[in-house]
Amino acid sequence: MVDFTLWDILRNLLLAARWTIVLSLIAFIGGGVMGLVLLVLRLGRNRFADMVIGGYVQLFQGTPLLMQLFLLYFGIALFGVDTSPWVAACMALTLYTSAYLTEIWRGCVEAVPRGQWEASASLALSFGQQLSHIILPQALKIAVPPTVGFLVQVIKGTALASVIGFVELTKAGGMIANATYEPLLVYGFVALIYFAICFPISLVAGSLERKLHVGQR
Amino acid sequence: MRIALDFWPVLVQWPLLLEGAAWTLGLTAIATLLGSGIGIACAWARAKGPRPLRWAAGVYVELIRNTPFIVQLFFIFFGLPAAGIKLTPLTASILAMTINLGAYATEIIRAGIVATPRGQIEAGESLALSRVQIFFHVVLPPALKRVWPALVSQIIIVMLGSAVCGQISMEELSHAANLIQSRNFRAFEAYILATLVYLGLAVLVRRLLNWVGPRFVFGGRGGA
Numbered sequence: 001m002v003d004f005t006l007w008d009i010l011r012n013l014l015l016a017a018r019w020t021i022v023l024s025l026i027a028f029i030g031g032g033v034m035g036l037v038l039l040v041l042r043l044g045r046n047r048f049a050d051m052v053i054g055g056y057v058q059l060f061q062g063t064p065l066l067m068q069l070f071l072l073y074f075g076i077a078l079f080g081v082d083t084s085p086w087v088a089a090c091m092a093l094t095l096y097t098s099a100y101l102t103e104i105w106r107g108c109v110e111a112v113p114r115g116q117w118e119a120s121a122s123l124a125l126s127f128g129q130q131l132s133h134i135i136l137p138q139a140l141k142i143a144v145p146p147t148v149g150f151l152v153q154v155i156k157g158t159a160l161a162s163v164i165g166f167v168e169l170t171k172a173g174g175m176i177a178n179a180t181y182e183p184l185l186v187y188g189f190v191a192l193i194y195f196a197i198c199f200p201i202s203l204v205a206g207s208l209e210r211k212l213h214v215g216q217r
Numbered sequence: 218m219r220i221a222l223d224f225w226p227v228l229v230q231w232p233l234l235l236e237g238a239a240w241t242l243g244l245t246a247i248a249t250l251l252g253s254g255i256g257i258a259c260a261w262a263r264a265k266g267p268r269p270l271r272w273a274a275g276v277y278v279e280l281i282r283n284t285p286f287i288v289q290l291f292f293i294f295f296g297l298p299a300a301g302i303k304l305t306p307l308t309a310s311i312l313a314m315t316i317n318l319g320a321y322a323t324e325i326i327r328a329g330i331v332a333t334p335r336g337q338i339e340a341g342e343s344l345a346l347s348r349v350q351i352f353f354h355v356v357l358p359p360a361l362k363r364v365w366p367a368l369v370s371q372i373i374i375v376m377l378g379s380a381v382c383g384q385i386s387m388e389e390l391s392h393a394a395n396l397i398q399s400r401n402f403r404a405f406e407a408y409i410l411a412t413l414v415y416l417g418l419a420v421l422v423r424r425l426l427n428w429v430g431p432r433f434v435f436g437g438r439g440g441a
Contacts, residue, residue: 059416062373062377062415062416062419062420063377063412063415063416063419064377064378064379064380064381064391064412064415065377066380066381066391067380067391067394067408067411067412067415068412070391070394070404070408071405071408071409071412074404074405074408075405077405078222078405152282152283156283156284156285156286157285159285159286159287159288160285160287160381162287163287163381163384170285170287170288170291173288173291174291174295177295177296181299182299183291183295183296183298183299184292184296184297184299184300185299186296187288187291187292187295187296188292188296190288190292191280191284191288191289191292194283194284194285194288195279195280195283195284198283198284199279199283202279202282202283
């Protein structure tokens, strides 16, 4: 029988929290890139692309993340590819993140006054030039606070990867709780570590939000 | 290579899916009622309560909003028995969903309360309404009306999040899918169907709440 000291529990949880952070970053960066591509496709005034991407967003926002994880985990296996929880979790969270971010950013682009599009069109700028020089720089300013806020949701979402066997903070917590018979203590620590990661990000998002609206008071 | 999808073995088990969907809806309904109650109480505490209450409600909201639902659920179901509080999967699921929704509802409803024009409260005071009457008849109904869309979205997020309750053997929709795939090994098909049912439930609940809100929650006498 191995005895776990308090420090052993905490140290192992903190080590596992690395994977929570790595998974969050992969999902956030991958989802960000994919979300940007989807956003540009959607702004291209192509009816079909707009409909398909709208459906994609609806699909990911209207179904549980847990089901998305299961579907990818079992779905990739159908193609005869040997999946690891790693690959399935990264893919599912990336797709999930891209659906939310593209929708958040679309709202930000729509908040840019219509006249900006028209003015830049009247200067004979191409669609790409309009986006990169006129629209996106203005939309970016509004987009930062909700994007940072969404990062918290991604980090919390990675906890679900534990269900398909990805060993991150929540899964490690479950394993340590089973080994130590101290579930209250261990899950308490797990919650506190998530809180320590997410709360500062929430605070930053909140203060960015307030700074943005400071002119409107 | 060819991928053979066969939905029939899953479709035959439709009563399980139906039962699971009913549990998911039931859990959501109870959590919505209780969670909104907590949300209203804590929103009052945060916006108008005395300082210690304001602080306590703030800690509750931030603690819940910055930790994953699955950890809250596991803490309640696996952690609390160590402290002598034993819960069935059903009560643990309801408790976790209620506490979770309550925290988000607090912030949402508070935003609605804070946006109340000062004159409305003064008008209530000039009619000699008590503070309690002003809160329930003057402030709350228009506040709920203002934030109703956000509240409905949050209720749906909590419903989708309840898929995790299957992990503590609560027999809701995702658990039904899991049970079906363990019987016939059609995992992908079972989860696809369950996911589609979730999608349908999300649409249904949104429609239902958008219908219920103006008629029973903030309509009639208090409505602005």
